[in-house]
Amino acid sequence: MSFEKTKWIWQNGEFLPFAETKIHATAFGLHYGTGVFEGIRCYETANGPAIFRLKEHMDRFYASAEVYNLKVPFTQAQLDDAICETIRRNELKNCYIRPTAFFDSASLGIRAICPTSVNILTWEWPNDFGAEKLTKGMRVTVSPYRKFHASMIPTTAKATGNYLNSILAVREAAARGFDEAILLDMHGNLAEGAVENIFLIKNGKVITNDQNSSILLGITRLSAIEIARWLGYEVEIRTMTLDDLLTADEAFLTGTAIEITPVREVDGKPVGSGTRGPITEQIQQTFFDIVRGRKPEFEHWLYRLEPKAVANAQS
Numbered sequence: 001m002s003f004e005k006t007k008w009i010w011q012n013g014e015f016l017p018f019a020e021t022k023i024h025a026t027a028f029g030l031h032y033g034t035g036v037f038e039g040i041r042c043y044e045t046a047n048g049p050a051i052f053r054l055k056e057h058m059d060r061f062y063a064s065a066e067v068y069n070l071k072v073p074f075t076q077a078q079l080d081d082a083i084c085e086t087i088r089r090n091e092l093k094n095c096y097i098r099p100t101a102f103f104d105s106a107s108l109g110i111r112a113i114c115p116t117s118v119n120i121l122t123w124e125w126p127n128d129f130g131a132e133k134l135t136k137g138m139r140v141t142v143s144p145y146r147k148f149h150a151s152m153i154p155t156t157a158k159a160t161g162n163y164l165n166s167i168l169a170v171r172e173a174a175a176r177g178f179d180e181a182i183l184l185d186m187h188g189n190l191a192e193g194a195v196e197n198i199f200l201i202k203n204g205k206v207i208t209n210d211q212n213s214s215i216l217l218g219i220t221r222l223s224a225i226e227i228a229r230w231l232g233y234e235v236e237i238r239t240m241t242l243d244d245l246l247t248a249d250e251a252f253l254t255g256t257a258i259e260i261t262p263v264r265e266v267d268g269k270p271v272g273s274g275t276r277g278p279i280t281e282q283i284q285q286t287f288f289d290i291v292r293g294r295k296p297e298f299e300h301w302l303y304r305l306e307p308k309a310v311a312n313a314q315s
């Protein structure tokens with residue numbers, strides 16, 4: 001599958017036609033996986049396109065960069081503007097946004113602190129698993145690959161090199177016919193999906209883990225926690241065992257790419273009734289209402305490309 005070409009890519013402060021962006025063969029990040037990135041979604045709403053939780057994503061982008069001492073040579077406001085302008089120039093309404101910052105060329109000695117390059121891509125990328133999985137749920141497997149412990153590589157930083165672990169797990173799961181891999185942590189407890197956080201529902205309670213389980217602290221995870229509490233559910237944040245997953249009434253995964261997608265089966269064993277559970281559906285539906293601008297209580301989670309349109313609609 002080739003990459004869907006868009007008109008423009010933002011690279012280091014300039015808008016370049018898709019075919020004209022270049023990364024040098026000596027780029028440090030290419031050799032050693034020393035880059036950081038974000039995956040963000042923009043959704044079409046009745047008042048124009050809106051980016052979901054842009055601030056939280058870009059705060060994490062800068063925090064991830066800090067971990068690797070990557071000096072991002074643009075302010076957060078400059079990158080926010082660049083993201084909006086890239087979406088506009090590519091004439092997108094629903095899209096995925098991928099800012100990356102990486103160590104560029106200087107030296108290939110691993111101690112080198114290199115200049116940072118920044119790219120912003122925007123393109124249409126509907127939910128990875130498609131509409132059917134959103135309602136019916138996906139079939140997951142417990143991966144033979146474990147999630148690396150946070151003391152080995154910081155897991156709360158969204159760094160490019162981290163994804164070697166996810167890629168091995170997801171490809172191994174796909175080769176055995178599963179939709180997604182669930183990784184256990186170093187201690188054998190649940191960590192997360194290859195690129196998602198995991199939630200369980202047990203006896204009406206919503207359960208998820210935190211950074212002590214070597215996970216990336218997902219923005220969708222945070223949103224699901226806040227939505228569940230807003231809906232009146234008790235949310236328990238604790239270590240989760242494999243047994244918790246195998247005996248859960250419902251389970252779902254959260255991530256920008258897959259949004260909120262139910263899990264219907266683990267290694268062939270149905271989760272609960274083997275379909276999307278009612279609490280999962282309620283949290284998922286609320287999430288989709290929010291991102292589509294249909295829940296005024298959560299308007300502050302949306303970064304409007306055309307703020308005037310909203311002001312007019314509300315006046």
Ligand SMILES: Cc1ncc(COP(=O)(O)O)c(C=O)c1O
Binds near residue numbers: 195254
């Ligand atoms: C390892 C990992 N965990 C969790 C997530 C979910 O994070 P978010 O909801 O911020 O997309 C991702 C997605 O990027 C991920 O790669």
